[in-house]
Amino acid sequence: QSVLTQPPSVSGAPGQRVTISCTGGSSNIGSGYEVHWYQQLPGTAPKLLIYGYVNRPLGVPDRFSGSYSGASASLAITGLQSEDEADYYCQSYDSGLSVYVFGTGTKVTVL
Amino acid sequence: QVQLVESGGGVVQPGRSLRLTCAASGFTFSNFGIHWVRQAPGKGLEWVALISYDGTKKYYGDSVKGRFIITRDNSKNTLFLQMSSLRVEDTAVYYCAKDAGDGSGSYPLSFDYWGQGTLVPVSS
Secondary structure, eight states, X not given: XXXXXXXXXXXXXXXXXXXXXXXXXXXXXXXXXXOEEEEEOTTSOOEEEEBTTTBOOTTOOTTEEEEEETTXXXXXXXXXXXXXXXXXXXXXXXXXXXXXXXXXXXXXXXX | OXXXXXXXXXXXXXXXXXEEEXXXXXXXXXXXXXXXXXXXXXXXXXXXXXXXXXXXXEEEOTTTTTTEEEEEETTTTEEEEEEOSOOGGGOEEEEEEEESSOOSSSXXXXXXXXXXXXXXXXXX
């Protein structure tokens, strides 16, 4: 039972911009716990994509960007490329449950 | 470079036990918290457990509390997950993931490096 809700899928043509939302509540994102984003390419382990809402680890292209407001966060991919086809997960911490929580996951398809 | 390599997975019957291992290299293992995260076939990610840098603090997800035990050996840069009373619903790929901080619970941070995972099918 995930407490962070994401759209199941988003799609876009190469070069387009897509966004993925991550909706939480008052005990997680709304309490100020940071949101992080992970990319999972088919058949591989997750990889950290964005940390602390907006920061990119070394090597992550600046096509990927994060934002947040209130109890929600978003991941944007601009200049969509075929290699961006993957599952994307947001992650935070829930103080009510005392657990780390992941979003439901979003599959990005490049048309 | 940071490397995390899981091992110990394999088919196990319901009710039995299994121990997973995660061998770490490329960073000062004793300075960082380490997590276990699992992913059931075709499903999303589920956090399982966290152990602090020194092994003194341990945290568990509700679905495994009382059945799984996380430990570490800092002298061997190795993390363990002892799984007992396994259920069919524990079937998943189990990943170890490095915490960006010491895992002491002061402030939750990201999971900055992940292993490749080890598959644990629980089936009779």
